[in-house]
Amino acid sequence: MKPKLIIGIIAIVGFTSLLMYNFGNSISTYVNFEQASGMEGAHVVGKWDDSQKYGFSMETKQFSFYMEDEDGNVRRVIYPKPKPNNFEEADQLVVIGEMQNGVFYANDMLMKCPSKYNNADEAEFEQATAAKS
Amino acid sequence: MIGFLGDLFVNAALVSAILAAIGYYFFAQNDTYKHFKISNWLFGLQGLFLLAASGLLLYIILTHQFNFYYVYNYTSSNLQIKYLISAFWGGQEGSFMVWILFSILIGFGLMKWTRDPYRGPVLFFLTLTQIFLLSMISGISIGDFQLGASPFRSLAEAMPNAPFLQSNPDFVPQDGKGLNDLLKSPWMMIHPPILFTGFAMMTVPYCFAMAALWKRKYNEWVTPALPWTLGANVALLTAIFLGGYWAYVTLSFGGYWAWDPVENASFVPWLLGTAGIHAMIIQRKSSTSQKASIIFAILAYVAIVYETFLTRSGILSDSSVHSFVDLGLYNQLVAFMAAVTIIGLGLFVYRYKELPSQEKESKLLSREFMTFAGAMVLFLLGLVIILGTSSPIIGRLFVENPTPPEVSFYNEWTMPLAIIAAIMTVLGQFLFWKRQDAESLAADLLWPVAISCALTLATIIIGDVRNLYYMVYLLAAWFAVVGNSVVMYRLIHRNPMLIGGTLTHIGFGILLLGILASSAYNEMLLDESVKNYNAAIERGEVTDEQGFQKTQKVEFLELNLDQPKILDDRYKVTYEGYTLKNQERPGQQQYRIKFEPADGEGEQFVLSPQVYPMLSSSSQSEIQWSVDPDVRTGWMSDIYLYVAGSSYVERKNEQAKESAEKRPGLASTEDDSIAVQEVSLSRGETVKFDIFDLTFNDYSEVDDQQLRDSTLVAIRANLELSERGSDSSVPIRPLFSIYLQDDENWTYAPPVAIPGYEDASIQFTSVDPSNGGIDLKIRGIESKIQEQWVLLVAEEKPFISVVWLGTFLLMAGFSVSIFRHWDRERKKS
Secondary structure, three states, rough: OOOHHHHHHHHHHHHHHHHHHHHHHOOOEEEOOHEEEEEEEEEEEEEEOOOOEEEEEEEOEEEEEEEEEOOOOEEEEEEOOOOOOOOOOOEEEEEEEEEOOOEEEEEEOOOOOOOOOOOOOHHHHHHHHHHHH | OOHHEEEEEHHHHHHHHHHHHHHHHHHHHHHHHHHHHHHHHHHHHHHHHHHHHHHHHHHHHHHOOOOHHHHHHHHOOOOOOHHHHHHHOOHHHHHHHHHHHHHHHHHHHHHHHOOOOOOHHHHHHHHHHHHHHHOOOOOOEEEEEEEOOOOOOOOHHHHOOHHHHOOOOOOOOOOOOOOOHOOOHHHHHHHHHHHHHHHHHHHHHHHHHHHHHHHHHOOOOOOHHHHHHHHHHHHHHHHHHHHHHHHHHOOOOOOOOOOOOOHHHHHHHHHHHHHHHHHHHHHHHHOOOHHHHHHHHHHHHHHHHHHHHHHOOOOOOOOOOOOOOOOOOHHHHHHHHHHHHHHHHHHHHHHHHOOOOOOOOOOOHHHHHHHHHHHHHHHHHHHHHHHOHHHHHHHOOOOOOOOOOHHHHHHHHHHHHHHHHHHHHHHHHHHHHOOHHHHHHHHHHHHHHHHHHHHHHHHHHHOOOHHHHHHHHHHHHHHHHHHHHHHHHHHHHHHHHHHHHHHHHHHHHHHHHHHHHHHHHHOOOOOOHHHHHHHHHHHHEEOOOOOOOOOOOOEEEEEEEOEEEEEEEOEEEEEEEEEEEEEOOOEEEEEEEEEEEEOOOOEEEEOOOOOEEEOOOOOOOOOOEEEOOOEEEEOHHHEEEEEEEEEEHHHHHHHHHHHHOOOOOOOOOHHHHHHHEEEOOOOEEEEEEEEEEEEEEEEOOOHHOOOOOEEEEEEEEEEEEEOOOOOOOEEEEOOOEEEEEEEEEEEEEEEEEOEEEEEEEEEEEEOOOOOOOOEEEEEEOOOOOOOOOEEEEEEEEEEEEHHHHHHHHHHHHHHHHHHHHHHHHHOOO
């Protein structure tokens, strides 16, 4: 009984520590554009800066726009895919990629959209009714 | 009035449930049948009240009462009836109601089919969970605290700070915000109800485990609990399958599985439930592993509540594309979770000493040990996925503001566990039906191993598998398929009802094969020029406009109308135009993409991906487009593609922007720069300009009444104008006439506007009598021919059909087991 118990405990501790170690490595923290330089797979949260040019270019086959991160840094973001569904209505964006020469190259992009499954926040609600009444 | 009644019914149901729970408690403690009878009536009353509340909710949805927040937020007056009905579970509040309704139906089943001594405790715990769920939609305010979010709250109650509601509290919007366009899908009608059936059924093993602990009857509970657990398992599996299929064929997620937290939320309870099933099966066979059965039954339900908390508390709103925001239920959900866990584990610890423990150790090569080890592997799998999904909470141990883990975290941990599980299914099944020692087992496994090796080798050669890890995985998966098939073949001769387990395990093996083939060998379909470009990017030879090296590859292709491209030397693909369909969603385009074999031999087919404007979020100046992919399903591979952009979509966007910029009252100053072009057409001829094809078919007659009396000649040209690529066209009938006034001939030929283009017109300027041709003057449209194009994202996904096949076999296997266990349970009573 005793040796079995010891082996069992070692196995459990081993498994758990390996799992947690690996888990710790596979997550990262959300950063701003300045912290993102030199990072691989940086997650930056921010808002689309709609005052500047954006759009999909047929020549370079990429979608580019400007994004303001939570600390107010504005950077150009390049996304090598067509403009995602729901882009303009997203009230928050998460871009995942890397910073190169002041431009953020996003490999992935998550959009937090108020109307996807969520309830409307009041600001959006006001806008919606103002247009209709 | 309706709002008041609705809240009344919900809260009456809550009160009935509380009273019923008290009654069941007394019945369970003292075996007083009087309490049991009363509680059953109260339970039924709860059902009636909730049914009435549901009826009211459906009624206000169907009658478009937009003064209710729920109706306003999830529906609109133009919604089809089927989606109005599914809007019932489109929001959090309604989905709680569906969950409770199914739970009540299950309660009636438990009343009828559960025997003493478990009957009272089981119903007590079921009712207890219903009390928690009902409290989520109660809507009572106690001081500052709001208990639950009522589906019947009005707009003013839901958003007391909105300025327009403060000035006019009775304001009723004309229309609601509508259901999200992505949810306007037949899958929306069936996927959530099946999921909540699974959630509700997974309560049953929990209740039985609690009853066993309460009544100190640790052995007999698994027999009645097993069919319910298997049922919950099938329901969850079906829901997961439907969700995956929905994501794949209409939501353009790109595949059937993405480790999204909401997907994990239904997968983890399934894994733990399945672990519980394994433990229950050994307990039933040999009266061991009582502790494991109880703990897994508890954990499966805790997982459901925990995942409900994760997806509904707003915790995951950063990391998931489809979780809910917090409705103010955070604390209640925490309380629910804490209660279920503490009561469950607390009672388990309290009774721990009494729980029967195994007298002698099971041997390594025994069915008890193998099955138990299988349950442990499933449990570990569940643990890994819970850990990943909980990153916003547990990740705080490592970093401050944690992101979700990379997908590789899930893949790296699930793959080795899946390999172990696959091998154990075979060993377990061989040991389950026959007592064996190492020697006889080795002899028995000789042929299955040999066949598996041969199949693996064949797969490696045919599929050109280079990765050693994948080779091991393939061997394990084939071993699961072959080994279990051998056992199944033997069992069919004994009794076909026994094959449930082997069928499930074959399904598992096939699923593993399908997952590897479809995810590791997924290929983008690209043409030669894009491939060369990507190769140049890989070599680091491409720079962008600022002179920096490009690192991101291009993963889509551009097709011009009727100009085929060759993809991968296999397909000749042609964009053949689009059809505008206005039935389901106004402005929806269906594209025709023809695939032909590049060598000209074999079948050709057409894929019809769609693009549509999102009604709920498009505005006059900005159109939001959404895509609906098309998938050609094949035995060997699927072709998956969607339209990522097109000249039509681009033009519509420009028009929307222009019309927004052009304010009424501001005179256009561009009149003098309008393009004018003259064309001559003979009968039957077609001319191309800009994006249009214009055909002159014939002349048509002119109704005399439209003309002035002095007209000498009057004819109309019968023209047909179509946007190139579109198969719909509009007739245009410009008039050419000559009339006499003051003894002079005048022509009267008014320009006819081109529909959809305000400033563009076509004028019929003269007739050429020599050949019957006509001259036209076209204004406001460029003469240059504009290419019609589409941008496609196309992928070839091999063996998705195998994933579905594996899933169906799993469902079939579990279903066979349900019948078998249910049948035996029924014969006993």
